[in-house]
Amino acid sequence: MDKKGIIIYKGKYGATQQYATWLAAALDIQAVTAGKETKEQLSNAAYVILGTSIYIGKLQLRRWISNHTDQLADKRLFLFLVAGTPVSEKQKLEAYLNANISAGIRSRCKCFFLPGKLEFRKLSRLDRWLLTIGARLAKGRSETIVTADYNHVRPENLDDIIKAVRAANEVPA
Numbered sequence: 803m804d805k806k807g808i809i810i811y812k813g814k815y816g817a818t819q820q821y822a823t824w825l826a827a828a829l830d831i832q833a834v835t836a837g838k839e840t841k842e843q844l845s846n847a848a849y850v851i852l853g854t855s856i857y858i859g860k861l862q863l864r865r866w867i868s869n870h871t872d873q874l875a876d877k878r879l880f881l882f883l884v885a886g887t888p889v890s891e892k893q894k895l896e897a898y899l900n901a902n903i904s905a906g907i908r909s910r911c912k913c914f915f916l917p918g919k920l921e922f923r924k925l926s927r928l929d930r931w932l933l934t935i936g937a938r939l940a941k942g943r944s945e946t947i948v949t950a951d952y953n954h955v956r957p958e959n960l961d962d963i964i965k966a967v968r969a970a971n972e973v974p975a
């Protein structure tokens with residue numbers, strides 16, 4: 803039997819989970835919240851797709867990835883980063899990855915940037931505060947952090963990653 807891949811994801815308010823769910827359906831594989839996967843699921847997977855959002859420069863999956871470096875060593879790796887930063891700001895998004903993932907993993911991992919969503923009134927008090935303060939600090943650095951609501955989560959944003967995973971695993975479309 804052909805070995806399948808698995809999606810391991812971590813987000814906070816649903817954007818990463820939505821992408822993981824669509825991706826799982828498109829590729830006919832399982833999507834599991836980080837920490838809920840079994841050892842067997844991970845060791846049996848031919849490839850791993852890591853899905854994560856970002857908060858104040860930190861990937862949600864940062865710790866999981868560093869704790870599972872050994873288990874990921876023999877896997878084909880893909881990663882999708884869900885962020886408020888526009889996908890056109892590649893340098894900033896690349897910098898996030900380099901700051902959060904070891905060079906060893908990063909060099910083996912095909913990465914994709916996906917636009918996220920924000921619904922201010924649904925955020926925890928702490929996240930509202932962090933976002934407001936972050937936006938203020940960013941202004942001083944001539945950067946922009948968007949605090950107004952947005953929702954750019956669309957299934958077609960996954961087209962490139964689906965193509966890349968299929969090509970790498972030679973699964974017919």
Ligand SMILES: Cc1cc2nc3c(=O)[nH]c(=O)nc-3n(C[C@H](O)[C@H](O)[C@H](O)COP(=O)(O)O)c2cc1C
Binds near residue numbers: 813819920933
């Ligand atoms: C408190 C807070 C901090 C954030 N920090 C960043 C950041 O540093 N960089 C960025 O690009 N987006 C940032 N975002 C935007 C989120 O990454 C975006 O809303 C994403 O869609 C969240 O996905 P999730 O719901 O799956 O966690 C932040 C959002 C909040 C609420």
